[in-house]
Structures are given as C-alpha cells and as structure tokens.
Amino acid sequence: MLKHSILLILLCTANLSAPLYAAKPPNIIIILADDLGYGDLSCYGHPTIRTPNLDRMAAEGMRFTDFYVAACVCTPSRAALMTGRLPIRIGMAGLSAPGHRDVLVPKDTGGLPLEETTIASALKTKGYATQCIGKWHLGHTPQLLPTHHGFDSFYGLRWSVDQEPNKGIPKNASARLDQKLEWWNDALLRDDKIIEQPTDLSTLTRRYTAEAIHFIEANKGRPFFLYFAHSYPHVPLFRSKDFEQHSLRGLYGDVVEELDWSVGQVFATLKKEGLDQNTFVFFTSDNGPWLTKDLAGGSAGPLRGGKGSTWEGGMREPGIARWPGKIPAGVVMHELACSMDLFNTCLALAGVAVPKDRVMDGVDMTPMLLGNGHSAREVMFYYRKDQLYAVRKGHYKAHLVTYDGYSPQPPVEHDPPILYDLNSDPSERFDIAGEQAEAVADIMREVEKHKRELVVGKPQF
C-alpha cells in the first residue's frame, strides 16, 4: 500500500505543470515486434539478450508489467490494435470450426473491413502524415492494403515472413537456425506494388529502419503517425551482417538485439530533429513467443504458455511508453492495459473523438500515462478464435477453456472455471477456484454481461 502511495505521489507531481496537449498535437510512433515474448528483453529480465535502447526507453518512460494484446496470434491481435475493438466484433477473430484459421494466409481474399476506423484513418482527419512500415497482415488484396486504411504509404510485407516459402524446403524450415535466404520468396511492397522478390530478408530490419528515419525527417514539420511493425522475431530468423554472433542467446538474440538497435535509431532521429519532447512512442509485440519453434522461438519469462494460447504467455507482452516531460520517467506500472487502448489513447492525444456509432473495447490510457489518473480498464477478455477462453478482473483470472498453443491435444473445457491470482501466481500454477468462490462468481457475471452485449461481426476469412 505504501509503495502504491509513493508511486501515486510521483505520478501526480511529474506532470501537473504541463498542459495535456501541446498546441501542435504530438507525433505518435507505435513500434510492434512480431512474436516477441514477455521475457525477451533485458528490462523484462532476460539474462542473455541485451536491449540497451529499450531498457533506456523504459528508464525514461513507463514500463508495464500487465500489458495485454487482444489475441494470441498475429492477424486478430493487429486488427484489435488498429481499431480498438475486439476481433470478434469486426470479423477478424477467425472461427473455431474445423478447417478454419485465425490468421490470414495468401489464398484468403478477406481482411479488415473498410468501414472500420483505424488509428491512421482517425489521425488523418487532423492532418497527420501516416506511414505503415513492416508487416501488415490485415488483408492483402489491393483494396485492403494499408493505403486503403488511412496510411499515406506502406513499405513492408503483406503477411508473416514465413508465408512465402519456396517449394522443396526442409520440413519445419522456419525453425532452423541454419537459415538460407533461398528457402524464402517474400515480396516487399511499396504502397501496392511489389518492388523486390525474393526479398533479402537479412537486411529487412535495417531497411525498415532507414525507411522510418526517412519518414520522420520528411515529416518533422507536421504531426505524424508511424506504425512500425517489425517482421521479426517471427520465424524464419534473419539479421544483418553487423548482428551476426552478436548475442549470447544465439540467432534469436541477434535478431532481437538488431530490433533494439532499430529502436535506438528511431530515438536518435527524434533527438536530432528536435522532436523528442513532442513524440509519444509505444513499444509492444503482437503476441507471445512461438514456443514450438524451440531455439528459434522466444521466452515468456515467468509466464505460462506462449503464442496460440490464452495462458498469460500468449497474450501478456512487454509494453513501454515514452514521452519526455509528459510521461513520468522510470515508472513501473502494474495497472491493467491492452493494445486496444492504444486506439483511444492515440485519438485522445491527437484531439480526435472516438467513433460513437460502434462498441469500443479500448479505453483512454492518457490519465494513467500522464500521471493524473488510473487505468480505466478493469476487465480483460481472452479470446482464442471466436471463443472466450478466459477473463481477468483485477488480479484474478478465470479460465473457461485452456489450450497449449499448437498442441496436438484439444482444448480442455473447465466447468466450473479454474482460477488463478495473477499477483501471487503469475505463472498460473495453483488453481484457487475452490477457495475464492466469490471471485469466480464475480468474473462469471462479467462473462454473462459481455455475452448479452456482444454483437459478432461477419467473419472476414
């Protein structure tokens, strides 16, 4: 309790002198890693991966211990981040029925519906320059690319880096540590045109970074929104020559350390251009580590499970916010927050109203970020495909269904639900449903309320 009070005092004194929003709305940068785990950064406790730039970002800003994404795989997680809405509401959750998936694959023709408002399309209404760099994965037919969802330009891949394999490559080639460029035939796009195929995947992080620097420099005179969605450390893993044998953690560590270098380049550019004080930057990942890729997959640290699972490791992510002079420095934040909240937060920072004609699942994080309030988020719903698997309220989490990602064992239903106290048991090892009947009942009331109100969107793929 004392610790909490000290934190509050620190938060309250850090920002009251500054107006919430400068005359010019802030620049906004969201940096999204792909399949990076909760335990993969040194500021989240990894013993052998060095991430000095992200560690500095955390030291100069706010590091979340309880930051979530809205789905345990790429496509629905990104759809939710971009729109502030649960994937199931917008047809982007995928289906549990046999033969269906929850990520877009090249043969699909659907994607994020054009009537959805994205962060980019909302910020465009305030004159923001907008660019998407990196992995999109929200629809790859020409009319669903980022340039049709509010982005002025796009430079990157349409989907995951493993989705264009050449024929005849080894089984489970994506997990191999002896990667070969000739196994992959990825197309690199600028806007809606393929500009390189096969893409040199070893220079992808470096070239994305050069593009980001160019975008920041070219738009320094106006507000901008950069959605910088790295393709790694999703498998197959590649890094540039400068990062070969760079990390004690091996290839995976090399790749993460190059991402960290990239973050450092973004901050160096902001500083050089005099934009540091007027730019909000948020770093996170789209889902947990792909544990079945062995050494080519990451780590969820103390959390149970990984990608494809609604255990904490699948959906709790590193989350770091930085905005010098506005977000207090060196804060470790234990309140609940979610990637969907970035939608409401970015709109609030830009002075854009959140759409009123639809149900929003995000909440505005600015009171918590700027140090004059708490998170408005009390509840976190954990969906896998179109089925609700778990619910967190406060520090209790009830599982209705559990599944280990990519396991041949089918999902296990729990009726009555099992319950964990995530404060005392973040690894979800000890079921306390028997001792905490009221906590289970309270969460089940949230489930009933949620189901009564839920309108399911037409599946898009």
Ligand code: MG
């Ligand atoms: Mg991913």
